Amino acid sequence: MTRPIEHIATVVRAGDGVVEVELTAQSACASCHARMACGMGESTRKRIEIATPEASAFTAGERVTVSVERNMGMTAVLWAYVVPFVVLLGALVAASLAGWGDGAAALSAVGGIALYYGALYLLRERLEKKIHFKIHKQ
Template identity: 30%
Template sequence: MADKYQIKHEGIVETAEGGHARVRILTQSACASCHAKGVCTAADLQEKIIDATCDRPYASGDKVTLTGNSKSGLQAAWWAYILPLFLILGTLITTFSLTSNENLAGLLALGILVPYYLTIKLLNKKFFKTFSFTIKPSTE
């Protein structure tokens, strides 16, 4: 039952030291597996590097499976997309209601993201602990 709520990605270890590793994974959108992807420009296939924790030593080039909790994925979506959207809308509506100046409202609504993402950057270590992946040897 625990596997039902797990995010899993196959990857290759790039570097590993001291309980942490950087793993290269290949992500694809739903479009990438579509039969019409050859004629569609929306197909998306990307390589990403993920920082993960490991409980044993790994060497560069080892095939591994990254696992994470799907609940963490929802929390990450909240912090990265949903909360900033509410901040933008709230700032836009409040500023426009108070000033009736569309330009100022739009500028402040976008400007609110600067301190928000700077704060997220400062809390990076806390988020790394919360939203971490773990590594297991690949089952191939």
């Protein structure tokens, strides 16, 4: 079994079955081959909400470890970066092959991306059930 992807985080708030944490990219991220794909390479701080029945056991300011299984992390990368790229490229190529002008082809590609992210937004609850973050006290 592969090791999960882990980050040290600070609890921002906790309650109602949700713990909001702030992740800070560590120096280990600089050497990670997937740092740009996971999004930690482009920013030093990220905030995420983690649903857990033990939310009341955490307090603001507490340092915790947040983890996600590697296959779930790769699933998130797929939906957030790979599929939109394919949609963008597919719409652009299809519009160009249909004989549309450059401007119309570009607009169709942007429209395809907008539709994709709209669908992703509508299906967010379903996706949240597939990608599970775990939170542990240090």
